[in-house]
Amino acid sequence: MHIQKINEGVCALHDPSGLHVGNFNWVNGQWKFKAVGYGPAGQVMPGHGPLTDRHNTCFAQLDEVTIRAQFFQD
Numbered sequence: 645m646h647i648q649k650i651n652e653g654v655c656a657l658h659d660p661s662g663l664h665v666g667n668f669n670w671v672n673g674q675w676k677f678k679a680v681g682y683g684p685a686g687q688v689m690p691g692h693g694p695l696t697d698r699h700n701t702c703f704a705q706l707d708e709v710t711i712r713a714q715f716f717q718d
Contacts, residue, residue, distance in 0.1 A: 654669055666680045678700070707714050
């Protein structure tokens with residue numbers, strides 16, 4: 645799992661295999677997760693992908709241990 649800062653208000657989330665699975669957006673004083681999937685032609689599909697059930701999950705801070713535990717449990 646990897647969190648990559650895009651700018652002050654957006655960080656991309658990549659799963660353990662390196663796939664981009666969504667973004668964290670800074671909204672109203674908290675980080676809100678926005679799931680992302682990709683269609684058959686590679687088109688971005690907001691709200692889709694392997695973490696669709698985590699779409700709109702909020703965090704006070706981007707702590708990798710907490711995010712890994714909540715998003716990537718085996």
